[in-house]
Amino acid sequence: MSTQKSGLAIETAGLVKTFGETRAVDGVDLAVPAGTVYGVLGPNGAGKTTTVKMLATLLRPDGGEAHVFGHDVVREADEVRGRVSLTGQYASVDEDLTGTENLVLLGRLLGHHKKSARERAGQLLEAFGLSEAAAKQVKHYSGGMRRRIDIAASILNTPDLLFLDEPTTGLDPRSRNQVWDIVRAVVAQGTTVLLTTQYLDEADQLASRIAVIDRGKVIAEGTKGELKSSVGAGSVHLRLRDPGQRDLAAGLLRRALDAQVQPEPDPVALTARLATAAGDDSAAEQASRALGELARAGITVDNFSLGQPSLDEVFLALTGHDTHESSDRSDNPKDEVAA
Ligand SMILES: Nc1ncnc2c1ncn2[C@@H]1O[C@H](COP(=O)(O)OP(=O)(O)OP(=O)(O)O)[C@@H](O)[C@H]1O
Numbered sequence: 001m002s003t004q005k006s007g008l009a010i011e012t013a014g015l016v017k018t019f020g021e022t023r024a025v026d027g028v029d030l031a032v033p034a035g036t037v038y039g040v041l042g043p044n045g046a047g048k049t050t051t052v053k054m055l056a057t058l059l060r061p062d063g064g065e066a067h068v069f070g071h072d073v074v075r076e077a078d079e080v081r082g083r084v085s086l087t088g089q090y091a092s093v094d095e096d097l098t099g100t101e102n103l104v105l106l107g108r109l110l111g112h113h114k115k116s117a118r119e120r121a122g123q124l125l126e127a128f129g130l131s132e133a134a135a136k137q138v139k140h141y142s143g144g145m146r147r148r149i150d151i152a153a154s155i156l157n158t159p160d161l162l163f164l165d166e167p168t169t170g171l172d173p174r175s176r177n178q179v180w181d182i183v184r185a186v187v188a189q190g191t192t193v194l195l196t197t198q199y200l201d202e203a204d205q206l207a208s209r210i211a212v213i214d215r216g217k218v219i220a221e222g223t224k225g226e227l228k229s230s231v232g233a234g235s236v237h238l239r240l241r242d243p244g245q246r247d248l249a250a251g252l253l254r255r256a257l258d259a260q261v262q263p264e265p266d267p268v269a270l271t272a273r274l275a276t277a278a279g280d281d282s283a284a285e286q287a288s289r290a291l292g293e294l295a296r297a298g299i300t301v302d303n304f305s306l307g308q309p310s311l312d313e314v315f316l317a318l319t320g321h322d323t324h325e326s327s328d329r330s331d332n333p334k335d336e337v338a339a
Pocket residue numbers: 019022023024025042043044045046047048049050051089198328329330332333334335336337
């Protein structure tokens with residue numbers, strides 16, 4: 001594979017990893033352009049972490065091949081390791097050390113002299129909004145601070161390729177935004193980022209291209225626009241004043257929007273899945289048209305919201321089953337296995 005010439009940071013073909021009966025990664029082909037954020041989107045157990053670990057040379061593939069900046073992840077693992085950095089889903093800073101101590105220690109391990117390790121630690125703590133927490137033990141950090149120090153630790157030496165494995169899972173909206181800003185800053189410096197996530201909006205915010213994976217297979221790949229238009233423009237959620245008007249409302253919406261309309265368990269609620277978006281604001285246009293139709297028919301709408309397609313909806317559209325059915329395929333607890 002001529003990965004270097006083709007401007008790809010990552011290229012995989014038929015990548016496979018099995019754990020006993022489980023095909024955790026089942027023939028994955030990826031082509032990740034250098035200098036971009038590439039999103040790997042999938043539910044629990046889809047194979048995201050396993051894929052990342054093979055690319056970061058922490059797990060040996062059972063089949064297929066993978067190249068990172070043109071280097072084979074098995075035969076040229078050292079070259080690959082020299083160019084990548086991984087922020088794990090379960091990350092690796094020392095809880096008992098302070099923020100500064102962690103970064104200085106890691107800097108020393110990477111070969112920095114004491115003075116330059118201290119300088120770099122200070123810069124990163126500042127850049128990540130952790131200056132005030134620098135002298136606190138990491139075990140006293142909040143979830144968001146913890147995630148930021150993890151990422152800081154992984155970019156002590158600016159890597160050519162950074163793996164971020166679910167960097168914002170479990171974070172509140174403010175902390176997620178901070179992590180997103182950090183990712184943008186890292187990419188602006190020329191680093192390629194492979195980001196795994198369970199959140200469509202996160203991939204949407206950060207990634208230029210997205211691969212959706214399910215049960216170890218890539219089930220869709222493309223730019224955000226391509227992916228979204230394959231799913232539709234989103235959905236309109238309505239709550240009516242009068243449950244007796246629900247059938248009438250459903251019929252009107254179906255005709256006005258050419259949408260699939262589903263009643264919710266709540267007797268006044270309805271969801272209309274909008275058809276494929278032609279332009280960016282067409283979901284909003286469709287929604288306002290729908291409201292107009294309802295008003296003309298004398299139907300009172302108490303509550304209305306326009307939602308982007310969720311990961312659940314993406315999955316339903318692409319696979320015909322929802323994310324819950326595709327989750328963890330083995331009963332085994334996930335133990336860390338290094339190659
Ligand atoms: N070391 C292991 N031993 C046995 N099975 C494993 C191991 N690691 C992963 N698996 C299984 O492989 C499948 C893929 O797991 P993986 O951790 O790659 O998923 P994931 O997409 O990262 O999920 P999550 O979003 O929950 O982190 C799952 O069925 C998981 O149970």
